[in-house]
Amino acid sequence: MTGLRFEAVRASIVAASVRLADLGFFAGIGGNLAVRIDTELMAVTPSASDYYSMKNEDICIVRMRDLKLVEGTKQPTTESGMHAAFLTCRPDLQVSLHTHQPLASAVTLLGIDMPVEGAESRASLGSALRIVSYAPSGTSFLVSAFKKKLRKDTNGYLLRNHGIVCGAKSIDEAIANVLLAEEQSAYFLRSRIKNNPNFSEISPLVMQQALSIL
Numbered sequence: 001m002t003g004l005r006f007e008a009v010r011a012s013i014v015a016a017s018v019r020l021a022d023l024g025f026f027a028g029i030g031g032n033l034a035v036r037i038d039t040e041l042m043a044v045t046p047s048a049s050d051y052y053s054m055k056n057e058d059i060c061i062v063r064m065r066d067l068k069l070v071e072g073t074k075q076p077t078t079e080s081g082m083h084a085a086f087l088t089c090r091p092d093l094q095v096s097l098h099t100h101q102p103l104a105s106a107v108t109l110l111g112i113d114m115p116v117e118g119a120e121s122r123a124s125l126g127s128a129l130r131i132v133s134y135a136p137s138g139t140s141f142l143v144s145a146f147k148k149k150l151r152k153d154t155n156g157y158l159l160r161n162h163g164i165v166c167g168a169k170s171i172d173e174a175i176a177n178v179l180l181a182e183e184q185s186a187y188f189l190r191s192r193i194k195n196n197p198n199f200s201e202i203s204p205l206v207m208q209q210a211l212s213i214l
Ligand SMILES: [Zn+2]
Pocket: 030, 031, 098, 099, 100, 137, 162, 163
């Protein structure tokens, strides 16, 4: 097994990470990405890495079954267990993407499923982004909570008080899904503000400011 075997997937993860950092979805060193290599292995971003200085060789090759590092010198992302659970449970998916994107992360504070609007969007994400109970990042408790919510018909999950996870058949599709999740979150938050029974009591200035960022 040589590093060359993994060169293309590593390069695509580095490029995608820069794109996600540019979008503000990989804020700081947060967020991580896993790509299935075969039935046994996945490639993942390293833990606590600055995405703008990350190199191909920093991408870790990990065995999904037991999270053993097969190739690489860096520590794999602490969310490797969550990505492995997703890709194992959903053999139809190739990519698992975890972000701390602003609006969808705000929705996770509500602790409820978020309905997805529009047939095309539902085909990509599922009828709702499902809420996963809170557990600290990078723990087996979070992996267990996530596994309980995994469904064949849902590609988007809200990690309570934390961020989101989207699955997809390719890296491009995964990025499209997190962008879509952000759009859906803006729509959802806007609707919640407008349907708030105390809507008339909210200062127009506060309302204008809230809606201007959605
Ligand atoms: Zn996170």
